Amino acid sequence: MKFKSPPVNSLSLEFLTEFSIGLEKLENNRACRGVIITSAVPKIFSSGLDITEMCGKSVEHYGEFWRAVQEMWLRLYGSNMVTVAAVNGSSPAGGCLIALSCDYRIMAENPKFSIGLNEAQLGIVAPFWFKDTFVNVVGHRIAERSLQLGSLHPAPEAQRLGLVDELVPEEKLMEKAAAVMAQWLALPDHARQLTKTMMRKAVLDRLVAHREEDIKNFITFVSKESIQKSLRMYMEMLKKRKS
Numbered sequence: 001m002k003f004k005s006p007p008v009n010s011l012s013l014e015f016l017t018e019f020s021i022g023l024e025k026l027e028n029n030r031a032c033r034g035v036i037i038t039s040a041v042p043k044i045f046s047s048g049l050d051i052t053e054m055c056g057k058s059v060e061h062y063g064e065f066w067r068a069v070q071e072m073w074l075r076l077y078g079s080n081m082v083t084v085a086a087v088n089g090s091s092p093a094g095g096c097l098i099a100l101s102c103d104y105r106i107m108a109e110n111p112k113f114s115i116g117l118n119e120a121q122l123g124i125v126a127p128f129w130f131k132d133t134f135v136n137v138v139g140h141r142i143a144e145r146s147l148q149l150g151s152l153h154p155a156p157e158a159q160r161l162g163l164v165d166e167l168v169p170e171e172k173l174m175e176k177a178a179a180v181m182a183q184w185l186a187l188p189d190h191a192r193q194l195t196k197t198m199m200r201k202a203v204l205d206r207l208v209a210h211r212e213e214d215i216k217n218f219i220t221f222v223s224k225e226s227i228q229k230s231l232r233m234y235m236e237m238l239k240k241r242k243s
């Protein structure tokens with residue numbers, strides 16, 4: 001799957017819906033045992049959740065948007081397929097969540113590309129299931145420091161921390177992703193799938209059990225004037241940085 005929503009592959013409601021439908025189709029296709037996720041937009045894997053979806057919209061819209069974010073994660077993190085992220089550009093916040101939800105992460109070895117859960121920098125809080133996914137990849141201490149600081153880690157640092165599994169030159173990224181996929185697909189599906197479920201079930205079940213509460217929390221949180229102000233200021237900062 002190649003993300004192609006210029007300029008920055010931000011995860012809008014429409015993008016998330018299409019992504020989830022795409023994953024569902026592949027999941028239901030018995031001929032498909034694995035998926036490599038990458039981007040067709042130069043230098044950007046995904047800029048994370050589309051901030052405009054969280055600014056100045058109705059309570060109903062926030063609820064629909066957050067349900068779509070949850071749905072995408074439940075499908076990807078809970079997928080029976082082998083999932084490999086070929087991270088060919090920067091990948092903050094929700095973009096990082098997508099990579100973290102895969103079975104294996106390969107990143108282009110460009111120090112200008114960064115990845116991480118930077119929510120704290122926007123004045124917002126990564127939800128518990130973002131945090132759980134992160135902890136499952138890098139461990140508690142690294143996740144705690146990185147989340148509190150809202151760190152975006154340049155590719156070499158991301159590899160040192162275990163946030164990505166390996167770095168390769170950008171031109172070799174897809175070749176390497178295909179080799180990793182072949183290695184993972186060499187195992188019997190049932191054994192690999194049951195193992196994956198065993199490792200991820202508790203974290204998936206926790207969101208399933210608290211899904212409606214999580215949506216309510218998101219709506220309450222994002223509707224606060226102080227949070228709206230932080231998000232607006234962040235968008236302005238992005239625009240200023242450009243000019």
Ligand SMILES: CC/C=C\C/C=C\C/C=C\CC/C=C/CC(=O)SCCNC(=O)CCNC(=O)[C@H](O)C(C)(C)COP(=O)(O)OP(=O)(O)OC[C@H]1O[C@@H](n2cnc3c(N)ncnc32)[C@H](O)[C@@H]1OP(=O)(O)O
Binds near residue numbers: 044048050090092127
């Ligand atoms: C106690 C707690 C209780 C309850 C909690 C419950 C819920 C939790 C609540 C909230 C959690 C919400 C979780 C959010 C996770 C996220 O994903 S937030 C998004 C974070 N993303 C970012 O910080 C990335 C921001 N973007 C960038 O850093 C750069 O744009 C990037 C490095 C990706 C690319 O740089 P560059 O190539 O230079 O491009 P530009 O910066 O010029 O951007 C081009 C245009 O795109 C717009 N844009 C960029 N990112 C986004 C985005 N994420 N959403 C919307 N729009 C974006 C940018 O403004 C430019 O627009 P313009 O051309 O100026 O119109």
